[in-house]
Amino acid sequence: MRCVSAPLRWHDLPTGDPQGLRERIEAGPNSIWRYAPLLPVPADVASKPNLNPGLTPLVKAHRLAGELGVTGGLYVKDDSGNPTHSFKDRVVAIAVEAARAFGFTTLSCSSTGNLAGAVGAAARAGFRSCVFIPHDLEAGKVVMAAVYGGELVAVEGTYDDVNRFCSELIGDSLGEGWGFVNVNLRPYYGEGSKTLAYEICEQLGWEIPDQIVIPIASGSQLTKIDKGLKELIKLGLVEDKPCKIFGAQAEGCSPVSRAFKDGHDVVRPVKPNTIAKSLAIGNPADGPYVLDIARRTGGAVEDVTDEQVVDAIKLLARTEGIFAETAGGVTVGVTKKLIETGQLDPARTTVVLNTGDGLKTLDAVAPTTGPTATIKPSLDAFRAAGLAG
Numbered sequence: 001m002r003c004v005s006a007p008l009r010w011h012d013l014p015t016g017d018p019q020g021l022r023e024r025i026e027a028g029p030n031s032i033w034r035y036a037p038l039l040p041v042p043a044d045v046a047s048k049p050n051l052n053p054g055l056t057p058l059v060k061a062h063r064l065a066g067e068l069g070v071t072g073g074l075y076v077k078d079d080s081g082n083p084t085h086s087f088k089d090r091v092v093a094i095a096v097e098a099a100r101a102f103g104f105t106t107l108s109c110s111s112t113g114n115l116a117g118a119v120g121a122a123a124r125a126g127f128r129s130c131v132f133i134p135h136d137l138e139a140g141k142v143v144m145a146a147v148y149g150g151e152l153v154a155v156e157g158t159y160d161d162v163n164r165f166c167s168e169l170i171g172d173s174l175g176e177g178w179g180f181v182n183v184n185l186r187p188y189y190g191e192g193s194k195t196l197a198y199e200i201c202e203q204l205g206w207e208i209p210d211q212i213v214i215p216i217a218s219g220s221q222l223t224k225i226d227k228g229l230k231e232l233i234k235l236g237l238v239e240d241k242p243c244k245i246f247g248a249q250a251e252g253c254s255p256v257s258r259a260f261k262d263g264h265d266v267v268r269p270v271k272p273n274t275i276a277k278s279l280a281i282g283n284p285a286d287g288p289y290v291l292d293i294a295r296r297t298g299g300a301v302e303d304v305t306d307e308q309v310v311d312a313i314k315l316l317a318r319t320e321g322i323f324a325e326t327a328g329g330v331t332v333g334v335t336k337k338l339i340e341t342g343q344l345d346p347a348r349t350t351v352v353l354n355t356g357d358g359l360k361t362l363d364a365v366a367p368t369t370g371p372t373a374t375i376k377p378s379l380d381a382f383r384a385a386g387l388a389g
Contacts, residue, residue, distance in 0.1 A: 013038060018236035022206065030055045032090055032195040038231065040188055041097045049125050050096055053082040053089035054195055058203040063319035068339055073349040077200055078322055084121050085357035086114035091192035095181035096125045098188035104179035106130055110166040112159050112217065112278045113141030114356055119181060120148035132162050137277060140360040158272055160283050193221045197228025200351055201238050208243045210348035213335045215327045215355055216247045216256050217279045219286030226293045246344065247290050247301035248334035250274040254303035256287045260294060275306045275364045276326040278356060300343045304333035312336065313358060313365055323358035
C-alpha cells in the first residue's frame, strides 16, 4: 500500500461564538454536513456526491417508557432511516471524503454486514468497492451489500478472521490504491459517529441527556459519542453536565461486559455465538476505552441473552412502531435490564440507540413471528377465528 501525506487537513474546532455557531448549524443541510465545521471534511462537502446521511429522528418513546417504568423521558435515536438503513452511513460518508483527498480508487472494509452495505453504496461517489464479510451473515445484509454492484467477498470464519485477513491485504501490493474505511482511513471514519452526539443534543434543545445506552461492537461508536459530547461542551454549545454512558452487548459476544463486571482493564477475546451478528466482534479494538468511559461517567456495560434480544425487538416494535435489527434489540434489552438492576435511573432523561433496520435481520424474529390466523375469505371464518373484537 502506497504511503501518502495527509492532503485533508485535520480540523480545528471553531471557538469564540457559540450562538453564531449554533445558528450556522441550524441553518445547514438536513444531514451530518450541518456539522461540517466540526468534522475533517472540506468546506464544500455538501456539494459533492455522497449519501448525505444523518439528522435521523429522535423519537420520544412514551409507550416504551411506560412499559419500562421510565418517568424522566425516554428517547430512541433511530438511525435506521439512513440511506442504507444503519448508522454506518455516517462513518462511511466521512471516510469517502478522506478517500477522495488521498486519491484512493477502491473503498474496502471488513464488516459484520452494515458497513459492507454502506461502503457498497459509495458507488454514488464514484468509487469501486470490494468488501469482506464473514461467510454466515444474515441474508438481508448480504443482499444489501451486493446489490450496489461492487465486489463482495465472503470469508470462512468470524469477523475477527476477516479483519486479520484484511490487515494482510493492506500490507500487500494487492492493496495498492485501496482505502479501507475502518483501517487506514479509520481516524476519519471514526469521526462520523460523533455526529450522533451532536444530533441528540441539538434535538434535545442543545442539552446533554442524563444517560445514553449504546451498542458495542468494536466500541468505536461509544468512544466517539463520548468525544462528541466533550466537544459540544468545549465549544459552549451545551451546558456541561454529567452524562452516564452505558454499553450494551449480547451475552454470546460480551467480552467488554465481562471485563467490566470482573473489574478488569483488559478485554479478553472471545469466539462470538449470538444472533446479534452486527455486534459479533470477539476482540473489540476500543474495548479498554469503553471500560474507561463507562467507569468515568458512572455508567456500566451489560449484556442480554439472544432470547432477551428477540423479546426487546418485539417490545420496541409493539410500543413505538420501530422495527430494530438485533443490535437495537440488544440495546433495548440491556436498557430494560439496567433499570431492573437499579443501574440506570428511570427518573432521568435517557437516550437509547437503534443503529439499524430490522428488515436486515428477519431471521432473528421470523421463527416466532407470523400470521395471527389463516382463514378462508369469508366473514364466518373471520368470526370463527375470534378476531372480530
